[in-house]
Amino acid sequence: MHTHSLKNWRHEHVFLGADHTRNERRTWLVVGLTASMMVVEIVGGTIFGSMALVADGWHMSTHAAALAIAALAYRFASKHAHDAQFTFGTGKLGELAAFASAMILAVVALLIGYESLIRLWQPVAIRFDQALVIAVIGLAVNLGSAWLLRDGHGGHHGDAHDQGHGGHHHHHHDHNLRGAYLHVLADALTSVLAIGALLAGRFYQWDWMDPAVGIVGALVIAHWSIGLMRASGAVLLDIVPDARLAGEIRRRLESGDDRLTDLHLWRLGPGHIGVIASVVSDAPQAPDTYKARLSGLHGLSHVTVEVHACRH
Template identity: 30%
Template sequence: MAHTHSHAPSSQDQNAKRLMLAFGITASFMVIEVIGGLISGSLALLADAGHMLTDAAALLFALLAVIFSRKPPSGGRTFGWLRLTTLAAFVNAIALVVITVIIVWEAIQRFLQPQPVAGVTMMVVAVAGLIANIAAFWILHRGNEEKNLNVRAAALHVLGDLLGSVGAIIAALVILWTGWTPVDPILSVLVSCLVLRSAWRLLKESVNELLEGAPSSLDIAALKRNLNRSIPEVRDVHHVHVWMVGEKPVMTLHVQVIPPHDHDALLGRIQHFLEHQYAISHVTIQMEYTPCQGPDCHLNEAQAGHAHHHHP
C-alpha cells in the first residue's frame, strides 16, 4: 500500500504554493475593495470585499490544513492530521453562509433607503478586483481541486468573489448610465444567492465526512453485489464500513468465503478488486468460513434502499 502515498508530497506542495499565492492576491485586493467601497458608497463592492475577507481567512486556514496534513501519523493520531482539511472546508462553508446573510440584510436596508454611489470609483475598483479574482481562481483551479475538498473550498470562495466583481461592474455601469442606485444592493443579493448555493453543497459534503459518512458516489449495496459476482469464492459480504479521512477512503468489511486452498491469494484478490474497481487501497478484511450470526450482520441491507437518494 506504500505506493499510494508516493505522489502525495508533490501534490500537497503544489496545493500549498497555489494557496499561498492566491492568499497574497486576495488579501491585497480585499484592502483595495474596502477602501474603494467606503469611498464610492457601493454595497456591491463592500459585499465583494466581505467575500474577499472570508476568502483570505479561508485560504490561510486551507494553507495551514495542507501543512498540518503532512504531519506523519503517530501512536495517538494513527491517521495523522488528514481530517483537518475536512474541518477547514466545513469552517469555510459556515463562513460563507454567515457573510451572505449579513450582505443580504444590509442590501435590504439599502433598498429601502437608497444611498448615493460614486459610479466611476466603483467601476475602477470592481475591474481591478475582477482581474485579481480571475488570477486567484486560475491558480487554484489548476490544483487537484476535484480530489482535495480543501482546495475546492478555497476555489469556491474565490469563484464567489469573481461573481461579486462581475456584479459590481454591472451595477457600476447601470449607475453611470442611468443613475439608478438600487441596482447596487439588488446585484449584491443575486451574487450572494449564487455563493450560498455553492456553500450549502460544500457544507453537506464536509459534514458527511465529519460524521463518518460513506462517499456520496459509493453505492455499498452495488459494491457487495459486484464483489460476490467477481470472486466466486465469496458467499456473503457484511459489516461493511466506508468513511473518508481527508481525501482517502478507508474501508472495513467481513467476507464469508468458501475455505480457500490459499488464504493469502484470495485476500490479495479481494484487495485488488477493491483498489482497482473502487480506488479503495486502505482496507481491512476479515475472512470468515461460517455464516454471520447476530443482528448487525445485515447492517447495510437496511440502508440499501436509501443509498440511491444521496445522488444528486
C-alpha cells in the same frame, strides 16, 4: 518474533492528496492576493458609497479567511502526517477546514444581505467612476486567482468517466482546493455583478441596482456555502463516498460460498479510501486471498478483511 521482522507487516497511515504541497503553496499565494484586494474593495466601496463593492470586498474577506484556514490545514496535515495519535492519518484536516470556511461564508452571506436590504430603503450617494475602477481590478485579481487554482480543480471533471474504471468518484476531490476554486469563481461572479450595477447606476441612474446586486452576491455566497458544507460534512461523517465502488467490492468478495456480512467504506483523504470487510464462508481462505480480489480498484489505500467460518 524480532521487531525488525514486523516492519514488513506495517504500513504508513499517510493519506494526503497527491498534490498536497503544491496546493498549499498555491493557496497561500491566493490568500495574499485575495487579502490585498479585499482591503482595497472594502475601503474603496465605503469611501465611494458602493454597497455592491463593499459586499464583494467582504465576500473576498471570507475567502481570504477560508483560504488561510485551508492553507494552515495543509501545513498541519503535513507536519502530523506520521503522528500515531491520528488513527487513520491527517487526510481529513482539509475537510474540517472546508466545513469551517463554509460556516463563515454562511454568516457573512446573512450580514451582506441584511446590509443590502437596508441600503435599498436608505440609499447613499455613489461615486461610480472610482468604484468601477476598483471593481475591475477586483475582477482581474479573481480571475488570476482562479487561474492559479485551475490545475487542482481541473481534474475533477473526469470523475464520471473514471467510475467505469475502478469506480472512483468524489473521493479524489481535494475539498480544500475545490472550495477555494469555487469561492474564487463566486468572487469573480460578484465582481461582474458589481460592475454591471455600477454601470447601470452611472449611465441610467439606476441606483437601486447596487444594493440589489449586493443581495444577489449574498445569495451566491450562501449557495456555495451550502454546497461546500454538504460535501465536506459528508466526508467528516464517513458517508460512503461511492456507491458504485461499494457495489464492485461486494461483487468481487462474494464469490462461490463466500458472503459479505459487513462492509465499511469511507474516505481517508483526497484520493484515499479505507475499507473494512467481514466475510463468512463454508470454506474460508486467508485474508490476503480476499484482498487480492480487490486489486486494481483505484484509491483503496487501507484494506482490512476479517474472515469467519460458517458451515452451511
